Amino acid sequence: MTTYREESDSLGSMQLPTDCLYGIQTQRAVENFSITDIPISIDPEMIRSLAMVKKACAQTNTELGTLAENKAKAIIAACDEIINDQWHQYFVVDVIQGGAGTSANMNANEVIANRALQLLGHHAGEYQHLHPNNDVNCSQSTNDVYPTALRLALYAKAQDLLANMALLKQAFSEKGSDFSHIRKIGRTQLQDAVPMTLGMEFSAFATAIGEDIIQLSHTIELLLDCNLGATAIGTGINTPVGYAPRVIERLQQVSGVKVRLAENLVEATWDTGDFVQLSGTLKRYATKISKICNDLRLLSSGPRCGFGEINLPKMQPGSSIMPGKVNPVIPEVVNQIAYDVIGKDVTVSIAAESGQLQLNAFEPVIANCLFLSLGMLNRGSRILRERCVEGITANEAECQRSVDHSLGIVTLLNPVLGYEITSTLVMEAIRDNRSVRELVLEKNFLVLEELEKILSNDGTNIEYT
Structure with a gap:
């Protein structure tokens, strides 16, 4: 039989299951923001990054004398467990939420506080011993915690995409070598142009992806400028002297990432330009990879009444009525990923532009779009390589015929x-x-x-x- 504990805030009281690690503010957010039915735990990089930020803050606060050592040790231990993928099931607020990320920050504060209480020998909800706001959120605001964690998480997630982009580039490059001897006719505006080799065509695909690897690598370096220590609007209110540079040093150690303190913390607290640039870079890659998939579909069209210069691996039957038909389903799904990423770039741009004064309240939707775009492009790049590019073969005779008759x-x-x-x-x-x-x-x-x-x-x- 489920037992309950009672928690109170400035708006009243609520009951929560006794052993639940989140608290009243998280529960209110769950009730207020039943939007996508997708919790923030869908992106474990974000949860780990929130815990890294909280750990770095606890370390800094105890060093500067603003947090008792026994509390700091418990908070740090709870953060380490979350960094190691424990307790993520309690990060339950919706990915789309009002409040500029306050609900996500409080979800983290409450889970860490309640787990720290357990480690100290207390029960969840006994905040007189260790408090989500007073202790876990000490010297912090949502407005510096959330964007800093988001930057760390996006930087980590981008590494997977870069790795799969590199493998996709290599796959196209290898096909370029394999097909280097096969002459064909090039085309402009879908009309006959001049002779080339099929290898040139595939090598060009590899080069195009290589350019975007460079662009994305440069873009994510911008994410390393963080406003941690800025607190509410960039003035550093409620932080001890010397807090901002020291907490950045601790975050470097905790995360293993060379984060930097932003030059102007007021500007860094409202400016989402780096997210806009990341979204634009992802849109660029999505646009180019979609164009490549268009070419693959054209070059493989047929098998008897199309271009028929290459063969894509056969993945599944293509029709419920036409026997033997096989469609280019892998390039088609990557096309659709690209359309979605391009649409999400519009959302990111509008959300970034819509911020007012010292804060942008719409970072949650920016975060959701970027996480989804990175994830889809990462998986799409892998699937395109494994289930399409690596298995492509050439119809050499058809390529030569097009040259002879062009x-x-x-x-x-x-x-x-x-x-x-x-x-x-x-x-x-x-x-x-x-x-x-x-x-x-x-x-x-x-x-x-x-x-x-x-x-x-x-x-x-x-x-x-």
Whole structure:
């Protein structure tokens, strides 16, 4: 039979299960913000980061004499357990919440306080011995704790995406090497262009992803500028002398990340520009990877009535009515990830712009969008590599056929025969459904040996650095 304890705040009293590690303010948030039914524990990086911040603050407070040592030890021990993935089930407030993250901060304060009370030999809710606000939140405000934890969490989550981006780049690069000997026709505006190799096409995909790896690596460095120690609006009110630089040093040690104290704590408390830039960088990668997936779908279209230059791995039957049909489902799902990420970038931009005066109250929705975008792009990059790119094969004969029958090869003849003659050759080839190659030889514009030498130029003599 469940037993209950009673907790009170400035608004009244509530009953909670006796052994529940969160308290009255968390319970109020649960009731107020039944929005997505997704708790903040969905992102364990955020929960661990909140605990890291609280641990660093407890260490600093006891060093500066604002927190009793026995309380600090219990708080630190509780934080260590959370950092090691214990008690995350008690972080229950919704990812979308009013109050600029106050509910998430208080959820952390209450869980840490109640677990620390247990470690001290007391019962949950006996806050006269150790208090969520007075002790766990000592020298802090939601307005410096929440964004600092968010920055740490996003930085950690981005590492997984960077790793999978690197693997995806490598997979495309390996296909570029495998396909380096396969000639095909390039296309612009879906029309025949000039010869190239299939390897060039795939190597270009690898380079495009490599550029975004560099961009994302640079962008996440901005997240290391933190406002911890700023408290409510950046003035550092209710902190002891020397607190801000010291708590940043402790957070470096606790997290293993080279966080920095922001140059201007007032500015850093309201400015969400770094989150906007991160969102934009993710949108850039999403846009480019979606374009690559569009190309993969086009190049593999068919199998009989499309481009048919490459084969994607067959993942699942593609139709409930058309037997044998197989669709490019992996590129399709990555396309949809990209559309969602692009939409979330709009949300982040609006939320960042909508902040007023000394605080942006909309960081929870910014956080949710960024966590979701990072997670989807991370998993999408892995799935695209494992279930698509690594298994792609080339239809070499079809690639060569497109070169032989393309009108685009006439561009190679332009420096030799001139624009007017080559234009006439194209028109005649279209009219009579013949190849440019055949017409050049028939009209004795070139002998076979000369023609072969010219048409063999597919750009493979270009050196890339």
